[in-house]
Amino acid sequence: MKEPDAGSTVCASVTVALEPEAAFEVLVQELATSLARYGLTFEPGANGRVVEDSREVGRVTAWLPGERIALAWRPADWAPEEVTAVELSLGRAEVGTRVMLEFRGLGRLLGDANEVTGWLSGEVVAPLLRATSPRAFGDWVTDRRARRPSGAQARAYYRDPLYHYPNFRVILDELALSAADVLLEVGCGGGAFLADALTSGCRAAAVDHSPEMVDLAREKNSGAVAEGRLDVRLASADRLPFPDATFTCAVMTGVLGFLPDPIRSLQEIRRVLGPGGRLVALGSDPEMRGTPAAPEPMASRLRFYGSEELERLGRAAGFDTVAVVRRDLAPYARVAGVPEEHLALFAGPGARFLLARRM
Numbered sequence: 001m002k003e004p005d006a007g008s009t010v011c012a013s014v015t016v017a018l019e020p021e022a023a024f025e026v027l028v029q030e031l032a033t034s035l036a037r038y039g040l041t042f043e044p045g046a047n048g049r050v051v052e053d054s055r056e057v058g059r060v061t062a063w064l065p066g067e068r069i070a071l072a073w074r075p076a077d078w079a080p081e082e083v084t085a086v087e088l089s090l091g092r093a094e095v096g097t098r099v100m101l102e103f104r105g106l107g108r109l110l111g112d113a114n115e116v117t118g119w120l121s122g123e124v125v126a127p128l129l130r131a132t133s134p135r136a137f138g139d140w141v142t143d144r145r146a147r148r149p150s151g152a153q154a155r156a157y158y159r160d161p162l163y164h165y166p167n168f169r170v171i172l173d174e175l176a177l178s179a180a181d182v183l184l185e186v187g188c189g190g191g192a193f194l195a196d197a198l199t200s201g202c203r204a205a206a207v208d209h210s211p212e213m214v215d216l217a218r219e220k221n222s223g224a225v226a227e228g229r230l231d232v233r234l235a236s237a238d239r240l241p242f243p244d245a246t247f248t249c250a251v252m253t254g255v256l257g258f259l260p261d262p263i264r265s266l267q268e269i270r271r272v273l274g275p276g277g278r279l280v281a282l283g284s285d286p287e288m289r290g291t292p293a294a295p296e297p298m299a300s301r302l303r304f305y306g307s308e309e310l311e312r313l314g315r316a317a318g319f320d321t322v323a324v325v326r327r328d329l330a331p332y333a334r335v336a337g338v339p340e341e342h343l344a345l346f347a348g349p350g351a352r353f354l355l356a357r358r359m
């Protein structure tokens, strides 16, 4: 006879426009990153497993790339013999691949049908609805793409951020780096600006609060890292992990609008700059709101600053000389190789840059 609720199975599926092999690869990679965020280590592969606090909670029982992953899953440390089953299967759909999750056997552990329903509501349905409610979903998209980039698409973009190169060129012109400089970049993304800056012969350090961007920036500049000319750290802009007066100059591009406390971050930058240290920061122009440079849901999560507000930020942070300049990005966009049909994105009165210096 079947135990009560032994058959309770949770199912979820989604159809994605990817080939099964590609969908499998993304699934495995994203699962490993996401589980790590919850303190679970996923070791993929035919002999793979999932570990929590040094205890094996899941063991791979089937691993067929492009088709199926099955796990024997032990949710209860008080009843380690109770094994549930998790299965991820991929099958061809009319367009793309249908990815299906099945989780079987929780009913045995809970016993009571009300408890199973309660668990489903609280632990599956409510988190799903929360994750897809406007605030959380908009935050996820904003983080994923720009505020704390993660995922394969973000890594591909920030490795070679074509549309940011015009900003980089302006900043490099303003900084006029030499081999004597020690540069700090705050919010370095994939390290593309650093790669340009380092050609001056300077030394540099950088921070970003996205672990994937830190890895990417190190990888992109592996030569400079190996030579000890570049140090990239996982850190937040409001707590820079460097002693006072470490740098001769600092840069921030595409970051200011995301900072919850921009004055605090600018004060931190000022603290780590030595006497005469200079900062060049790309602004966050109100005119960008709702354009391809700052579309929703990012636009309503960004702070925008006009010239006066931007100048006020620099002064409030204690910089001794502060100026806001506008620079025409269009010529740089053409040189950088932005496609002709997108050059119009760079037209207009010019982007604002904060130029600040401490005595």
Ligand SMILES: C[S@@+](CC[C@H](N)C(=O)[O-])C[C@H]1O[C@@H](n2cnc3c(N)ncnc32)[C@H](O)[C@@H]1O
Binding pocket: 146, 147, 148, 149, 158, 161, 164, 186, 187, 188, 189, 190, 192, 193, 207, 208, 209, 210, 213, 235, 236, 237, 238, 252, 253, 254, 255, 258, 259
């Ligand atoms: C739009 S991306 C720009 C990346 C890079 N500067 C570029 O122009 O390609 C913003 C970057 O700033 C980082 N960032 C945002 N807020 C931050 C904070 N408070 N501390 C550290 N990094 C931050 C994000 O993780 C992301 O890599």
